[in-house]
Amino acid sequence: MKSISKSISSMSQMYNKSSNWAKVMIIVVVLLIVITLFKSTTIKKEGYEQRDKFEFKTGPEIYDDFYASIYDHLVYNNILDDYAVGAIINKTTPTNHSIILDIGSGTGNIVAALSDKGLNAEGVDISQSMVKQAKENYPNYDFKQGDVRNAMLFNSGSFTHILCMYFTIYYIQDKAQFFSNCFNWLMPGGHLVVHIVDRDQFDPIIPPANPLITLSPQRYAPKRVTHSKVTFDDFKYAADFQLNNQNNTAKFVEKFSNKESGKTFRKQEHEMFMESEDDILTMAQNTGFIVMGKVELIKCGYEYQYLYVLQKPE
Numbered sequence: 001m002k003s004i005s006k007s008i009s010s011m012s013q014m015y016n017k018s019s020n021w022a023k024v025m026i027i028v029v030v031l032l033i034v035i036t037l038f039k040s041t042t043i044k045k046e047g048y049e050q051r052d053k054f055e056f057k058t059g060p061e062i063y064d065d066f067y068a069s070i071y072d073h074l075v076y077n078n079i080l081d082d083y084a085v086g087a088i089i090n091k092t093t094p095t096n097h098s099i100i101l102d103i104g105s106g107t108g109n110i111v112a113a114l115s116d117k118g119l120n121a122e123g124v125d126i127s128q129s130m131v132k133q134a135k136e137n138y139p140n141y142d143f144k145q146g147d148v149r150n151a152m153l154f155n156s157g158s159f160t161h162i163l164c165m166y167f168t169i170y171y172i173q174d175k176a177q178f179f180s181n182c183f184n185w186l187m188p189g190g191h192l193v194v195h196i197v198d199r200d201q202f203d204p205i206i207p208p209a210n211p212l213i214t215l216s217p218q219r220y221a222p223k224r225v226t227h228s229k230v231t232f233d234d235f236k237y238a239a240d241f242q243l244n245n246q247n248n249t250a251k252f253v254e255k256f257s258n259k260e261s262g263k264t265f266r267k268q269e270h271e272m273f274m275e276s277e278d279d280i281l282t283m284a285q286n287t288g289f290i291v292m293g294k295v296e297l298i299k300c301g302y303e304y305q306y307l308y309v310l311q312k313p314e
Contacts, residue, residue, distance in 0.1 A: 124148065
């Protein structure tokens with residue numbers, strides 16, 4: 001309660017010192033935060049049938065046909081993808097001779113964005129359903145099913161660039177093995193780009209549940225907001241991010257309920273292995289990677305989220 005009172009007092013002082021225009025903007029932001037906390041966003045999604053049977057899923061089984069079909073509605077943000085792809089190209093200067101692998105390629109958006117710029121890109125994902133969805137979205141591009149924990153998945157020196165985007169690194173428990181595999185798959189001088197977040201500060205609200213779009217409500221909320229709510233045509237979605245710093249893990253819990261009955265028909269728990277930024281980078285460096293740069297994603301609305309550019313020595 002003390003911290004909340006302190007936050008409110010601080011915001012009150014800032015409000016009183018602001019110009020009239022700034023006061024209007026503060027009121028708008030506060031109202032949008034209230035909307036974020038108490039109102040869900042509605043999304044049209046056709047082809048859904050009411051479900052009565054309850055399902056509980058964890059691990060790779062989460063990414064089945066149902067989840068693959070709604071995945072982009074939940075997490076896709078073209079502003080983020082455009083900015084990230086631009087930053088990757090700027091920092092690593094790929095050419096039409098480069099060979100780029102996107103690990104955890106999902107529904108294929110990053111591969112498509114790179115390919116549309118004339119680059120040679122392919123995707124790999126552990127989920128066959130996600131690969132199928134990617135091929136439906138982008139039939140002219142290359143996607144394959146595979147587990148990147150398997151060192152034999154690709155030949156040594158196959159790629160000039162490897163990307164590991166959108167929290168994919170946190171689904172891998174043995175990160176030392178992951179970095180070793182990537183190091184082996186890269187050509188000398190090749191780049192590995194990894195999405196890493198400040199686990200204590202980043203905004204876990206999914207894009208459609210955040211009416212502020214490119215502004216994080218965490219800046220103005222007295223306590224970190226960890227839950228998201230989205231309403232589809234026929235069902236409701238709710239999610240919550242639960243961090244456990246003591247054992248470097250987190251859970252992202254999602255629930256789906258029938259819109260009419262309110263009955264939950266599906267619950268899934270994403271288990272995430274969330275070491276600190278420094279610990280993850282140390283594992284990469286111990287493998288032999290050189291940290292070449294860091295791209296802050298705050299400019300596209302993703303505060304405390306970064307793309308680290310690593311390089312295999314020549």
